[in-house]
Amino acid sequence: MYILCTVLFVIGIYSIIAKRHIVKKIIGMVIIEYSVNLFLILVGYKAGGIAPILAKGQDVAEFASKGVDPLPQALVLTSIVIGLGTLALMAALAIRLYEKYNTFDMSEINRLRG
Amino acid sequence: MENLALGTIAAPLGSAILILIVTKWWKRFADIWATVVGGFTLVASILLIGSEPIVYRMGGWAPPWGICLVLDPLSELMLLVINLLGFFVTVYxxxxxxxxTNKPKFFALFLLMMAGMNGVVLTGDMFNLFVFLEIASLASYGLVGFGVEAEELEASFKYLILGSIASTLILFGVAIIYSVTGSVNMADISVFLKGTGNNAAVLFAAVLFLAGFATKAALVPFHAWLPDAHPSAPAPVSAMLSGVLVKALGVYAMARVFYNVIPVDPIFLKVIMVLGVISMLVGGLLAIGQWDIKRMLAYSTISQIGYIFLGLSLGTALGLVGAIFHLLNHSTYKGLLFLCSGSIEKATGSRDMREFGGLSKRMPVTSIATSIGALSISGIPPFAGFWSKLIIIIACFRAGEIVPGIIAVGVAFITISYYVKLQKYTLFGKLPDKLAKVKESPFAMSSAMIILAVLCLALGLGYPLLNSSILSPAANSLLDTTGWGYITNVLGF
Incomplete structure (x- = not known):
């Protein structure tokens, strides 16, 4: 699973660097974000884990040994929301760029030099 | 005092939303309220200077379990830097x-950015650092593209892509650190890593942090977004980005992580030093060739950030004092210069220096402020920029780093040369006919520039006072690894 993480990350970087189409760049960005989210989830993964909520009558020792770590899940939730914000902004910018330049090709959007 | 520190985050964050709601019925509210909030955070950050370190536990959870906000001398200084420039930029x-067209939305984004930066310098939690960093960054992407013209959108998109990759790398680093130590609290991580030493995973995380924060700080191999984003943004936003954002998100975060969280490793200090020296040189050399006034200032920012990192990388108390003092100075005079360039742009409708000339006759306030800013940044003795550069250069020689010291002296001359160019083509010489009718900028803009110009001089003359009251404590709070000052404050043992 960690290998999948790395592969996703590399695919994302590749599509940002090598692809010219703005939307493909955006997709690459999203893939990178999700590879990191996956990594965070894997950090907290525990085989046969149970929800980290102590139910009534549950054995505390068993709960402590089996319950998954809740923190990475909370972190991933936050980072997904942040990713959503970034994605929305990127999409809005892409639409506005299309209005101004009439193209999605990043190599033609090059008025800034220097 | 605790609530005052929390207020510097909460007030702008709440107001950003409040402004958007209220201005539906009352347009002027945005102006008034943004000024009030800016003034409040400025007063709060001045009052907090010199106070005992404060640890605010969010929701009453003690660290290392809960999120905590930590106010130590370095955070006090950064709060002052952010809110000082923030208030004057608001007035401007x-x-x-x-x-x-849409002023309320500008102020809402601006306050959001302020809240994010105040959060970054106050937080004592790695993941919380990432969250505030993203708040500030997302607001700044929006602000760079605020004009929605073709160039602005393009710059904003480039900045957004590079900035998001940097943020993702930082998050990756946080995840690795968490998997190693089982904690995201900075002090707790530090205690853990002091016990075990740096293993390979921690070093990898450190490399990720280095790349991420260096992109945010625009050190040279990672600088590609800055010369596009800063000139394209509206002038107040450029002033904020160059003056504060790269420092809060880049320099401060890097210093905190590499001095207080991950045990100080000579290899990383060496890497930071090399990056700093390259930034100084490349930024300075590229600035000479620019004709766009704001683009020149942007390259100059890269060069000056290099100075700050050179000071940080020495690892000595003197170097850190120099770096922190240069950070404070650079935020005032680079903010001032960007505001001046904004008022020149507004008066003449152009940013190309070849079209200017003789503006000192038509715009006396702006040109005096520009001159003071340029003299200060190029290091002319009574002004603040001279002292901080002198301290960094002396610290280099004291630490036995002769070559970086000599390069730092050389770059100081390069800096003088391109600011002389700026003054010659913009302020002096013959006034072109089509600029014969330009007017001085309105009162709000002039007053902000005058106060910042006075500050440039005052910081230089007041160095002894500043040093004892805030610069040395800030440097010590970074360096204090033997007494574990930072950790003791946070964890309370």
């Missing part, structure tokens, strides 16, 4: 942003 934009 009251009249500058009349150029653009």
């Amino acid at each position: 934009s009251l009249s500058y942003m009349e150029w653009y």
